[in-house]
Amino acid sequence: MKISQLETTLGFKTVQGTYDDREMSCGYTSDLLSDVMANAREDCVLITIQAHKNAVAVATMAGIAAILVCNSRPIPDDMIEAARSEGIAVFITEKSQFIAGGEIYQALSRT
Amino acid sequence: MAWFRADLHLHSCLSPCGDLECSPSAIAATARERGLTMVALTDHNSALNCPAFSEACAHHGLSALFGMEATSREEVHLLCLFETVEQALEMGERLYEKLADVHNIPEKLGDQVYVDVEENILGEVEKHLIGAVDLSVDEIMALVLDRGGLFIPAHIDRTVNSMGSQLGFLPAGAYSAVEVTRSPCPIATYDYPRVCNSDAHFLPDIAARWFAFEADTPDFAGLQAALATGRLKLSIEQPTA
Numbered sequence: 001m002k003i004s005q006l007e008t009t010l011g012f013k014t015v016q017g018t019y020d021d022r023e024m025s026c027g028y029t030s031d032l033l034s035d036v037m038a039n040a041r042e043d044c045v046l047i048t049i050q051a052h053k054n055a056v057a058v059a060t061m062a063g064i065a066a067i068l069v070c071n072s073r074p075i076p077d078d079m080i081e082a083a084r085s086e087g088i089a090v091f092i093t094e095k096s097q098f099i100a101g102g103e104i105y106q107a108l109s110r111t
Numbered sequence: 112m113a114w115f116r117a118d119l120h121l122h123s124c125l126s127p128c129g130d131l132e133c134s135p136s137a138i139a140a141t142a143r144e145r146g147l148t149m150v151a152l153t154d155h156n157s158a159l160n161c162p163a164f165s166e167a168c169a170h171h172g173l174s175a176l177f178g179m180e181a182t183s184r185e186e187v188h189l190l191c192l193f194e195t196v197e198q199a200l201e202m203g204e205r206l207y208e209k210l211a212d213v214h215n216i217p218e219k220l221g222d223q224v225y226v227d228v229e230e231n232i233l234g235e236v237e238k239h240l241i242g243a244v245d246l247s248v249d250e251i252m253a254l255v256l257d258r259g260g261l262f263i264p265a266h267i268d269r270t271v272n273s274m275g276s277q278l279g280f281l282p283a284g285a286y287s288a289v290e291v292t293r294s295p296c297p298i299a300t301y302d303y304p305r306v307c308n309s310d311a312h313f314l315p316d317i318a319a320r321w322f323a324f325e326a327d328t329p330d331f332a333g334l335q336a337a338l339a340t341g342r343l344k345l346s347i348e349q350p351t352a
Contacts, residue, residue: 033279034270052185052247054278076247 001111003066003089006045010103012068015075016083016090024065027104029097033058040064047101051075056082056090065089068104070097114344115329118142118321119151119176120190120265120290120308123164126154127221127241129312134230135160137314139167139175145318148329151176151192155240156210158203159225161196166228174329180265181206182241183248188265188272190290191255194331198258205254211242248274252284261287261335266310268298288338292320294347304338307345321346 004021006012028040029047033054036046042063048055051073059067066089069075075092083090093100121138122129135152142150150173152164161177168175177199178192193199214237215223223236244251248264255262267274267281267289274281274289275298281289288304296305309319325342326333337343 032276034276037279050185050277052278052282054280054282057282058279076249 001108003045005107006066006068006089006091006104009107012091012093012100014089015069015092016080016088018084019066019087019089022065024108026108027101028064029101031097036064037062045104047097047104049073049097051079053079053082055079056086056088059088060086066091068093068100070095070100112325112327114323114325115148115174115333116146116318116321116323117149117151117306117334118147118308118311118318119149119192119263119306120153120180120310121150121317122154122180122310122312123152123160125157125160125223125225125236125240126312127215127217127223127239129154129221130314131222131224132314133312134226135164136167136228136230138317139164139171139173141314141317142173143171147173147318147321149174149176149334151178151190153178153180153190153192155180156182156203156206156242156244157225157236157240158196158199159234159236161199163226163228165196170228176261176331176334178260179203179206181251182243182272183251184243184245185248185277186243186272187248187274187277189248189251190261190263190265191251192261192263193258194260198260202254202258202260206244206246206251207238209244209246210238210240211245213239213242215239248278248282249284252286256285261338263288263290263306265290266292267300268293268296274298287335291345292347294345304341304343305345306338306343307347
């Protein structure tokens with residue numbers, strides 16, 4: 001499953017679309033960025049409500065491919081700018097981390 | 112110039128996790144006994160015990176700052192310190208408006224009472240003060256700095272409710288200082304001035320950690336100048352200071 005399919009297949013809304021559209025390995029759900037740094041796998045999508053520019057920095061360090069912000073949390077401009085300069089995709093959804101994670105898990109299982 | 116001992120992170124009976132024994136008067140009396148010169152009252156997201164704290168500190172000859180430990184949307188704890196009670200109360204109102212509307216259950220979560228200097232209960236806060244305020248770290252920082260206050264991310268090295276735990280590392284910001292609890296601090300603090308405080312929720316813990324600052328006078332301006340020039344000593348680094 002490619003990053004862009006988060007929008008085309010699952011309907012999550014792209015808010016930062018400047019990225020290399022590669023295959024995603026899996027998802028990781030967490031709102032503690034210290035935990036994300038320690039445990040997220042490379043090329044995964046981070047499912048979180050942590051809409052802060054540090055999420056982008058942590059994603060860069062961990063090799064995370066995309067960030068999905070849940071519960072329609074407001075995304076500050078500096079987070080989107082940081083993601084654009086790092087080439088990390090950012091999506092938003094009104095769904096919770098549980099529902100979004102479930103949908104992503106099912107979609108990844110099919111591919 | 113002289114060195115003054117400060118503990119600027121103290122909780123009273125207004126914090127649901129704080130001991131009911133922690134009245135503003137009892138805190139001031141204990142702080143005086145422990146040799147502190149400057150103290151600050153920093154209950155969770157509220158400054159309602161600051162008027163009594165101001166009176167009690169004046170009575171004990173302590174220099175006092177007023178504010179709160181705010182919880183941002185990211186669930187980071189942030190010390191917001193002001194020179195006057197009025198500034199702290201006004202900031203407290205701004206935070207309370209944005210605090211999650213979850214009502215406190217005193218018997219399960221602890222009491223949230225504010226009192227006068229004689230320990231008479233004046234009222235009880237309705238919303239649970241431990242919740243997060245719907246403002247980001249940066250938004251709270253702007254509110255504090257616009258009001259001439261000091262903005263200090265709290266216990267940045269703790270595994271809960273800290274810059275380190277919530278955000279992974281300390282992002283750049285216009286911090287007056289950062290509060291650490293350990294030496295060496297496992298989180299990079301760059302060139303920000305470092306302070307340490309007790310974060311006491313019980314009287315015996317007051318001044319368990321403290322810092323000293325060098326200034327002409329032990330007041331807000333003196334502290335501000337010492338922070339700006341790094342004239343600071345931390346109890347966790349120099350126990351004999």
